[in-house]
Amino acid sequence: MIEGSPLRADAQRNRARILDAAEAIFAEFGTRASTEEVARRAGVAIGTVFRHFPTKDDLLAAIMKRLLAQLVEEAGKRDLFTFFTHLVAQAAAKKTVVDLLAGSGVDIRLPDAVGHLEEAVGRLLEQARAAGAVADSVRLPETMALLTSLCQGALHGGWDQQLQARTLTVVFAGLKRD
Amino acid sequence: MIEGSPLRADAQRNRARILDAAEAIFAEFGTRASTEEVARRAGVAIGTVFRHFPTKDDLLAAIMKRLLAQLVEEAGKRDLFTFFTHLVAQAAAKKTVVDLLAGSGVDIRLPDAVGHLEEAVGRLLEQARAAGAVADSVRLPETMALLTSLCQGALHGGWDQQLQARTLTVVFAGLKRD
DNA sequence: TATCAAAGTGAGTCTCCACTCATTATTCTC
DNA sequence: GAGAATAATGAGTGGAGACTCACTTTGATA
The missing domain is CATH 1.10.357 (Tetracycline Repressor; domain 2)
Incomplete structure (x- = not known):
């Protein structure tokens, strides 16, 4: 695994929030739940989710x-x-x-x-x-x-x-x- | 279960074809496969599928x-x-x-x-x-x-x-x- | 075989959702 | 604090798929 340059503070925070939100949402509704839902739970715009994770997969x-x-x-x-x-x-x-x-x-x-x-x-x-x-x-x-x-x-x-x-x-x- | 009037011959035939096709398609691709795919396999128009089964469920x-x-x-x-x-x-x-x-x-x-x-x-x-x-x-x-x-x-x-x-x-x- | 209700057709609608990108905001560095 | 780099934003795009409906065809009945 290659280390890129370190993430900016806000980026780190949001990445963690997104992961937590995704875990909660997918645990509750299964993997069919939408990425939008994850973004909402994370308190983040949809684009931010896709910046961190280019695809839902x-x-x-x-x-x-x-x-x-x-x-x-x-x-x-x-x-x-x-x-x-x-x-x-x-x-x-x-x-x-x-x-x-x-x-x-x-x-x-x-x-x-x-x-x-x-x-x-x-x-x-x-x-x-x-x-x-x-x-x-x-x-x-x-x-x-x-x-x-x-x-x-x-x-x-x-x-x-x-x-x-x-x-x-x-x-x-x-x-x-x- | 209430019996309606008996199905016309073509309707009976198509209903059976649709069920067979659906069984094959869903067995192969899971329930995510599209109704369109089922219609194609059954050799029937999409509308016919929905006439027999009003929803995918x-x-x-x-x-x-x-x-x-x-x-x-x-x-x-x-x-x-x-x-x-x-x-x-x-x-x-x-x-x-x-x-x-x-x-x-x-x-x-x-x-x-x-x-x-x-x-x-x-x-x-x-x-x-x-x-x-x-x-x-x-x-x-x-x-x-x-x-x-x-x-x-x-x-x-x-x-x-x-x-x-x-x-x-x-x-x-x-x-x-x- | 003429009639007509039942059935078939498939282009089109509608909704949902993954993903984009031009613009704006925040951090970092000096 | 100014400037540059990185990140966030969210309206917009495209595509997939469930479902509709105006019209055509077919089968049953007399």
């Missing part, structure tokens, strides 16, 4: 990168099961991550960021396996597949707490022995 | 009703695990069902049709439980939740055959004992 890519980084950080602090549980619980509040993990509609490539998340989950998986909490036969691909599936399910299905718990119980049982 | 509701009915029928011929496997395998080819099960974006109510599918899966679940193939503690809500999650995951993630199998293995193990 660039904007989406930026917030998703940020969200993924957060996930990676979170993964570092938890065990596999807790991470799953937490992510699923948050899914409904984070349409964006889910849309990204799902690759739904939006044309975005974030191989690095996604790769980092996979690595983080990979570490959790190894730990869990080492502790005997997960069967040896379970590999990373299906673990990621389950993670993304459950997030999408929880999000779109609007699962309540109980349903989240019941569903995760089944999946965890499957991870422990299969 | 009406069209979507119609094909989803048909697809759900097919699923219910299929559920009647299989055991729970086979049904899961088959549905997941088909998910990638049927963006539409998944979009429906997910309720993503489109504003459609099909409580009846969805209810029938739940009933069908409920029967499969009971059979599986009776045969000792599924743990007693497993209930219908989480079974449906897993079903829809996996479909969405498989669809959006573009799972290959191996990943489908591996992921289902974990889930099936979880259903057997938890």
Whole structure:
């Protein structure tokens, strides 16, 4: 990544505001929400949004990168099961991550960021396996597949707490022995 | 449902063509595909589509009703695990069902049709439980939740055959004992 | 086969939204 | 603080797509 000249103070402030607004708007209404809406929430003119992020996809890519980084950080602090549980619980509040993990509609490539998340989950998986909490036969691909599936399910299905718990119980049982 | 006067022969023919075309187009490109595209595939003018289905959502509701009915029928011929496997395998080819099960974006109510599918899966679940193939503690809500999650995951993630199998293995193990 | 209601047609309307750019405002540097 | 560089502004453009309607065609009925 190449560093350009440092941003002017107002530009830095606005860039941050736009990212926050975009995260909130897209989380609430999904990625179909308009860029205009984001600008309004950020208290900024539409042109400013496009100065910082030349296309809507660039904007989406930026917030998703940020969200993924957060996930990676979170993964570092938890065990596999807790991470799953937490992510699923948050899914409904984070349409964006889910849309990204799902690759739904939006044309975005974030191989690095996604790769980092996979690595983080990979570490959790190894730990869990080492502790005997997960069967040896379970590999990373299906673990990621389950993670993304459950997030999408929880999000779109609007699962309540109980349903989240019941569903995760089944999946965890499957991870422990299969 | 109130029966109007019977459709004229050409109207019946076109209605069927439109439904087939819509199913194919939406399966291939998702529900974002345009009504114009559907009309073209059906070999019919755009106005004809809108005569039969006054809004795009009406069209979507119609094909989803048909697809759900097919699923219910299929559920009647299989055991729970086979049904899961088959549905997941088909998910990638049927963006539409998944979009429906997910309720993503489109504003459609099909409580009846969805209810029938739940009933069908409920029967499969009971059979599986009776045969000792599924743990007693497993209930219908989480079974449906897993079903829809996996479909969405498989669809959006573009799972290959191996990943489908591996992921289902974990889930099936979880259903057997938890 | 003559009639006419039902159905088909497709150019056109309308709305929404991503994106532009000439102009104005703010920061930075000396 | 003046001048230059950078950023913000927001009315405007273009294109896509859902939906309409005046007119033409077709199928059912007598």
